[in-house]
Structures are given as C-alpha cells and as structure tokens.
Amino acid sequence: MDMLTLCEDISSAITDAIAPVIGTPESGEELYIGADGTPTKKIDEVAENAALDVLIDDGRKILLVSEECGEKLIHGARKDVDDKDIEFTLVLDPLDGTFNAVAGIPFYSVSIAVGDCDLSDITSGFVQNLHSGEVYHAEVGKGAYRNNKRISVSTNDDLQRLSVTAYAYRTDSTKVADLGKTVRRIRVLGSSSLELCYVAAGVLDAFVDFRRSLRVIDIAAGKLIIEESGGSVTDAAGMPLRGELSITSRVNMLASNGLVHKRLLDLTFGE
16 A cells, blocks of 8 residues: 555545534543643544554554654554564644634644654655645655645745744744734644645745744644745754654744745844
C-alpha cells in the first residue's frame, strides 16, 4: 500500500467517525489530558481511535507519534521502539482545529507526515480539510498537489500586498501590530496545517508563529508541502527547520513563498 492510499484511508475513517459529533456539545467534552499536555476532547479521541484502527489493519510495524496517545508502536511493544524492523514513523494530528470542529466552523483537518527521526527527513505529507474534503499532499522531489493538481506558492514580493496568517500570545501584541502596519492583511484561521497548505497553494503568502512553540505534529506535513511547492520554511534565525519527531518536540518557524522570507524574518523576529 503506498503512502497516499494509507493517508486517504486514515482520513476517510476519521471523517466518518467524527461526522455524528461535529458541532455538538458532546464533541467538546474534556476527557483527560493527552500526551501533548493539553485536554483531550471527545472528538479528538474519536478521531484518533479511527486512525488507530486503520493503522492496526495495515499490518506493518509503524512508530506512531500522535497528539493524544503520544508515541505508540503499532504491532509491537513500546520497549521495542528502536527495533530496526520499524518501517517508518508516522506523525499524526487526527484533528487539527478542534475548536473549529466543536463550534461547527468548517475549517479543521487531519495532518499526516511520514519520516524517520527528524523534520528534515520527512518523505511525504498529507493534509485534508475534513469538512470540504480538499486534499493536499507531497512527496520529496515530486512536487506538491491540491486535489491531484500541482500547486505552487505565490509570486508576491511586495510586503504591503502580503496576506499573512499569524499565531501569537497576548504578550506578542506589539509584534503583531507592527506586522499589521506593514502587510495588507492578517488572518488567524485555527488550523495551522491547513494554513500552511494555503501558503503552499498561493492563497496566502506567509505563515508566522510569534509564539515560537509550534508542535511538530501540527506542521510536519505542511512543511514538506510548502517546500515542494517552491516556498521556504525556516526557524526564527533563518536556519533550516529541524525538530525531533516526538510528541514533546516544538519549533519556532516562519513559512513563506520565499520571495519575502528574509524581509519577514527581519520584520517579525529581528531585534
């Protein structure tokens, strides 16, 4: 089974599983604290369990890194995590945009990346808008696609015409205001994996994370999709983005069409 087929099967299972609870009070019920340290809601658990069923049926020995269960070896014991028979690491966010799904806002996704140990060795990425069904995927060296049509980043090189998506804490309000005085518009849509795909497809020009604390599971797939569409993804210092494929791994990053990358780095992270 190729990776795209596996990802499609996972996404289809999640779509079917969460459909009955989207937008209901039950969907937002907090069940426990997940492996990532944040509350797991009912809809999160339903989504992850659906993905687990597909991976178990797949039959291969896979190291799963997922938001709620943490690191889990499929078809093996956790003590065997360094087993050389492990075929690949699958980085999964079963539901990116939980708030949106609970509230019935049609912008939430599944994010799946396949690699080995680090963000730098991701070989395939898959993101699907679970409401619209729109699919983004990429493989190393083979380009990026939306609904099987090749995509590329925007050609906008004018800071004053940029459409940017940005995430920030309250303490970053001054930086956000400075960015807002320069670019045309700022959006916060609530699903970072989908927002990265919007940059890859040229819908948005850049993604800025002022918090410097993005989870690897949220951006592993989107990073590759942007790079394969011709964009740039770096840390706040402008260095190639690296990060262990683990539930606790967090990174700071800027993603853009590449043409405005250096200027955005200076504007958002410069002293």
